[in-house]
Amino acid sequence: MKSFVYFVQLLFILGCVPNENELKIYDFQGVQPFLQQKDEKVHVVNFWATWCAPCVKELPYFEKIQEKYIKDVEVILISLDFPSQYENKLIPFLEKRQLKSKVIVLDDVDMNSWIPKVDSNWDGAIPVTLIYNSKNHQFYPQSFTYDELAIEVEKFLN
Amino acid sequence: MINLKLFFLTLLITTTLSAQNGYDIGDVATDFKLENVDNNFISLSDFSEAKGFILIFTCNTCPYAVAYEDRIEALNKKYASLGYPVVAVMPNNTKIKPGDSLEAMKKRTIEKGFTFPYLIDREQSIFPQYGATKTPHVYILEKVKGENIVRYIGAIDDNYKSASMVKVKYVENAVEELLNSKDVHVAKTKAVGCSIKI
Numbered sequence: 439m440k441s442f443v444y445f446v447q448l449l450f451i452l453g454c455v456p457n458e459n460e461l462k463i464y465d466f467q468g469v470q471p472f473l474q475q476k477d478e479k480v481h482v483v484n485f486w487a488t489w490c491a492p493c494v495k496e497l498p499y500f501e502k503i504q505e506k507y508i509k510d511v512e513v514i515l516i517s518l519d520f521p522s523q524y525e526n527k528l529i530p531f532l533e534k535r536q537l538k539s540k541v542i543v544l545d546d547v548d549m550n551s552w553i554p555k556v557d558s559n560w561d562g563a564i565p566v567t568l569i570y571n572s573k574n575h576q577f578y579p580q581s582f583t584y585d586e587l588a589i590e591v592e593k594f595l596n
Numbered sequence: 597m598i599n600l601k602l603f604f605l606t607l608l609i610t611t612t613l614s615a616q617n618g619y620d621i622g623d624v625a626t627d628f629k630l631e632n633v634d635n636n637f638i639s640l641s642d643f644s645e646a647k648g649f650i651l652i653f654t655c656n657t658c659p660y661a662v663a664y665e666d667r668i669e670a671l672n673k674k675y676a677s678l679g680y681p682v683v684a685v686m687p688n689n690t691k692i693k694p695g696d697s698l699e700a701m702k703k704r705t706i707e708k709g710f711t712f713p714y715l716i717d718r719e720q721s722i723f724p725q726y727g728a729t730k731t732p733h734v735y736i737l738e739k740v741k742g743e744n745i746v747r748y749i750g751a752i753d754d755n756y757k758s759a760s761m762v763k764v765k766y767v768e769n770a771v772e773e774l775l776n777s778k779d780v781h782v783a784k785t786k787a788v789g790c791s792i793k794i
Contacts, residue, residue: 489659490790518788520659520757547755550766553786562751563730563791 461524463543466552472514472542473556476572480511480594483568485544485556487518488531492581493565497537499584503591504539510595513539518564521545569594618727621783625651625737625744628722630685630715633702638713640683640737640744647679648738648747648774650767653717653728655686656704657695658790661731663756665708668732671752671767672712680736680771682712687723687731690716692793723792730789736770736780747774750785 486493504513519528557577567578627640654661672682688696736748748770753762770780
């Protein structure tokens with residue numbers, strides 16, 4: 439029995455167990471490096487959740503941007519889904535959508551401490567998006583159409 | 597052409613500014629007359645005995661609002677008799693969120709046994725004046741010489757997942773301070789919520 443437990447633990451460590459263990463779940467400290475990567479790319483960071491209808495609506499636009507600028511842009515979709523919904527909502531959603539963009543999950547209840555660190559103008563409503571490169575940084579507390587998003591991303595590319 | 601550009605720029609700036617409008621700490625909050633789940637219309641001025649209010653913009657359909665339902669009810673149980681009743685206002689456009697219709701609000705009130713008024717901002721004219729942007733979004737008001745002064749804006753506490761894991765009860769702390777005639781120490785907090793659907 440004991441060795442079985444070890445075996446399961448080993449699977450977990452190796453990341454071989456499907457479902458929940460495929461999610462990359464971080465607290466805010468773990469997410470912070472994704473908000474300040476120092477390289478040549480334009481980083482498009484979107485905070486979303488499966489329960490947020492306007493967020494889900496704009497996901498394809500982020501996907502399109504990621505595909506169009508595969509070399510120069512990195513899209514990161516940070517899910518704020520509740521841990522109780524990972525198994526029955528978030529994972530099936532991700533499996534169905536087969537998103538090309540990088541998806542990570544933020545699970546950190548002390549929102550009052552980390553929301554202002556993302557941007558001082560963020561009041562906590564989602565969706566919100568952060569676009570940055572090594573020189574500039576812009577926070578968008580809004581939903582996007584594809585055209586609006588493309589215009590903003592292109593500003594950073596030029 | 598330049599004029600046109602200027603016009604749009606002005607329009608953009610005005611819209612951006614007005615989007616950020618709303619109350620700050622110390623502002624006088626407007627009263628309202630909104631329909632309750634029992635079809636009566638309720639105003640803050642109806643609560644002649646109240647020392648203030650825990651006004652919460654909330655709804656049926658937002659997972660964060662749902663996570664806080666029991667805690668909102670507990671706040672009313674604890675503080676209504678001490679002079680700070682909970683008044684809940686549902687701000688969403690019910691065409692976009694049919695799950696937040698007055699009928700659905702009634703049903704939820706009965707299911708959960710809410711003892712606080714649960715009002716609908718049907719015209720969506722009240723929440724923008726307060727500057728509420730999401731659910732749940734709390735405004736604590738203190739009644740001073742017949743006016744309702746904003747003393748706290750933000751979240752209920754610091755752990756949406758579990759009431760038992762809460763470390764700081766922002767709303768309770770603020771109400772306790774007001775009841776003890778003290779200044780509210782933590783007057784503004786932030787939390788993730790569902791954007792109000794317009």
